[in-house]
Amino acid sequence: MLVKPRGLLIDLDGTLYHGRHRIPGADRLINSLKDQAIPYLYVTNNSSRTPEQVAIHLQGMGIPALAEEVVTSSLAAAQYVAEESPGAKVAMIGEEGLMQALNAAGLRIVEDSPEYVIQGIDRSFHYDKLTLAVRWIQEGAISVLTNPDLQLPSDTGLMPGAGSIGAAIEAASGIKPIIIGKPSSVLMKYASDRLGLVPGEIAVIGDNIRTDIAAGAHAGCQTILVMTGITTTLNMNEHLESTGVKPDYICQDLSEVTKLLCP
Structure with missing residues (x-):
């Protein structure tokens, strides 16, 4: 059973969007988190963009975002x-x-x-x-x-x-x-500090066992794998074996994530 997190660290590419295309349910997930006042940050390994640029990219796809909600490597x-x-x-x-x-x-x-x-x-x-x-x-x-x-x-x-x-x-x-970036726990610690929470109070949402889920596990966070990106049913066993990390929860899509976190 999910221990209700006090905050969330959410991956971007492969989790909320693919390139310039929003993944179905991304906007509803974020709006549901806002409605229930669950704090969150967007956490990305991408080092090329500023937080302002990342927020604009998200807004352009209809996903609510502010620069201060973005954490980059x-x-x-x-x-x-x-x-x-x-x-x-x-x-x-x-x-x-x-x-x-x-x-x-x-x-x-x-x-x-x-x-x-x-x-x-x-x-x-x-x-x-x-x-x-x-x-x-x-x-x-x-x-x-x-x-x-x-x-x-x-x-x-x-x-x-x-x-x-x-x-x-x-x-x-x-x-x-x-x-610094995922799967290292350095980025996750930085993001946890930004939330003002300890890792045990946080859940990490991501599409990649090798980066997002491994980083969350290494930092001591709960982890939620969503099957919208890199890790698939075909390569999951390979990812599990190569990392030695198992996600706490597996959701097929973002609507399942929303039901899990905002029932």
Whole structure:
């Protein structure tokens, strides 16, 4: 039986939408949570967008959203580094969402002798950036990866994700990065703190056992898998075996999630 959560962390792509298309029931789920005053945050591994951009994307599909309801791997990465080394010099490999997060956290973006190399998705990545990142890391800079996703969905098909760039940097430098996004619990702790709740009071909703559900389980949250995205009946056993994680609840669609949380 579900222990009624005091707050929710909700994945986006594959859970509430596919690209630019809303998954049926997404708007009703969010409106039901609002009606019952259940706090929630949208939590995404995507490091390229700012919270404002994510909220606009959701609003465009008819899903209620405010920037302050959005948590990204960029925000969590910036806070992680700022807490470890306030005002640190950082080299950034990424896009607007990461740059804004680093600046807001008071970190100094530099192009020489960084203390950290912070890397997210970068669709202008090239060999010279790889070379510099590897040299900085080998000289002692700490490698931080916003999220390990190897692939990124787009309207034209799958693209290499931040994790693919990270794999190249790791292979060339020989140094494993600190991973912030799902399935790491770092992002979930950041989001839990934003809600003002402890993980045991929170349920995580997501479509991917390997990322969303694993991250929630590692953080100590309840987990709700919805069969609208990456994990399917065909690959579920593979996902369960590869992670060693089992969701607390499995819902076939978002209407089942709504009934579970807002009976």
